[in-house]
Amino acid sequence: xxxxxxxxAGTMGNGIAHVFALKGFxxxxxxxxxxxxxxxxxxxxxxxxxxxxxxxxxxxDKNNTLxxxxxxxxxxxxxxxxxxxxEAATENxxxxxxxxxxxxxxxxxxxxxxxxxxxxxxxxxxxVTKRPDKIIGMHFMNPVPxxxxxxxxxxxxxxxxxxxxxxxxxxxxxxxxVEVNDYPGFVANRILMPMINEAIYSLYExxxxxxxxxxxxxxxxxHPMGPLQLADFIGLDVCxxxxxxxHNGFGNPKYAxxxxxxxxxxxxxxxxxxxxxxxxxxxxxxxxxVATRFRKKELI
Ligand SMILES: NC(=O)c1ccc[n+]([C@@H]2O[C@H](COP(=O)([O-])OP(=O)(O)OC[C@H]3O[C@@H](n4cnc5c(N)ncnc54)[C@H](O)[C@@H]3O)[C@@H](O)[C@H]2O)c1
Numbered sequence: 001x002x003x004x005x006x007x008x009a010g011t012m013g014n015g016i017a018h019v020f021a022l023k024g025f026x027x028x029x030x031x032x033x034x035x036x037x038x039x040x041x042x043x044x045x046x047x048x049x050x051x052x053x054x055x056x057x058x059x060x061d062k063n064n065t066l067x068x069x070x071x072x073x074x075x076x077x078x079x080x081x082x083x084x085x086x087e088a089a090t091e092n093x094x095x096x097x098x099x100x101x102x103x104x105x106x107x108x109x110x111x112x113x114x115x116x117x118x119x120x121x122x123x124x125x126x127x128v129t130k131r132p133d134k135i136i137g138m139h140f141m142n143p144v145p146x147x148x149x150x151x152x153x154x155x156x157x158x159x160x161x162x163x164x165x166x167x168x169x170x171x172x173x174x175x176x177x178v179e180v181n182d183y184p185g186f187v188a189n190r191i192l193m194p195m196i197n198e199a200i201y202s203l204y205e206x207x208x209x210x211x212x213x214x215x216x217x218x219x220x221x222x223h224p225m226g227p228l229q230l231a232d233f234i235g236l237d238v239c240x241x242x243x244x245x246x247h248n249g250f251g252n253p254k255y256a257x258x259x260x261x262x263x264x265x266x267x268x269x270x271x272x273x274x275x276x277x278x279x280x281x282x283x284x285x286x287x288x289x290v291a292t293r294f295r296k297k298e299l300i
Pocket of ligand 1: 007008009010011012013030031032033036087088089090091092095099116117118119139140141142234
């Protein structure tokens with residue numbers, strides 16, 4: 001396996017391209033947006049510079065990594081020679097199904113097609129292709145160059161040999177793969193999202209304030225970040241959408257999103273990306289200020 005195509009040049013796509021190229025794979029990043037491709041190369045360069053400064057890699061590692069990356073704006077040109085495609089485009093089911101239909105047409109019969117989706121069924125994606133045994137989830141964590149885990153998701157029809165190939169390949173990237181089956185939320189989000197939802201319920205019911213809830217989880221459970229701050233970083237719209245996948249997928253009311261989360265998303269208080277969620281964020285600053293509305297325990 002030598003030629004890797006990454007679909008999507010955003011937050012995850014540029015990180016995935018970075019780690020493959022650093023290990024000597026030839027990587028093509030495909031995005032519909034030329035400006036997203038240009039930005040991805042800038043981000044990868046900046047992140048490689050940081051690794052050089054920390055002594056993790058040499059200047060020539062950095063230059064070789066950048067030489068291993070090319071970009072393209074069409075799947076037809078960018079994915080035809082791929083041994084493996086890792087799709088990391090926008091989380092939208094129709095968009096992903098169209099991408100996989102196209103990949104199935106243009107890629108060689110042996111090409112493995114992986115998705116980095118956080119919540120869409122791998123089995124559903126496989127169902128629109130003629131190679132369901134070669135469709136698999138490779139769920140990288142953000143930031144990709146730093147985080148060790150890859151959740152490897154077996155769809156209902158994914159073959160043993162394809163799963164083993166992806167497990168071995170993940171280890172070549174110096175990552176630790178964990179094999180899981182394809183059910184809503186896989187493992188990571190099935191556990192993380194109910195915890196975040198419960199933190200939002202604790203706020204909604206007035207059990208404690210934002211800082212109190214986050215402090216309990218940081219100091220009491222040794223979490224590096226409290227669940228409400230983490231929700232702001234992930235994006236409250238993304239949290240809501242994953243909770244809806246869990247709720248609809250299992251039909252169990254325990255996954256129902258907290259009404260406060262629904263209200264905040266409706267009001268476009270989405271967390272860091274909109275400047276306001278459970279905390280307020282000023283542009284370019286990581287400084288957190290608890291959003292005024294949630295400062296007191298009488299919250300709603
Ligand atoms: N951000 C995270 O923390 C995170 C973590 C794990 C998994 N994921 C998953 O990774 C995927 C990508 O997320 P992201 O945060 O990098 O998104 P993003 O919005 O940063 O980037 C998505 C990119 O996909 C591109 N795109 C859209 N349609 C396309 C198409 N038809 N062909 C090619 N490119 C297309 C967009 O132009 C954009 O550059 C999603 O499935 C998401 O669920 C995200």
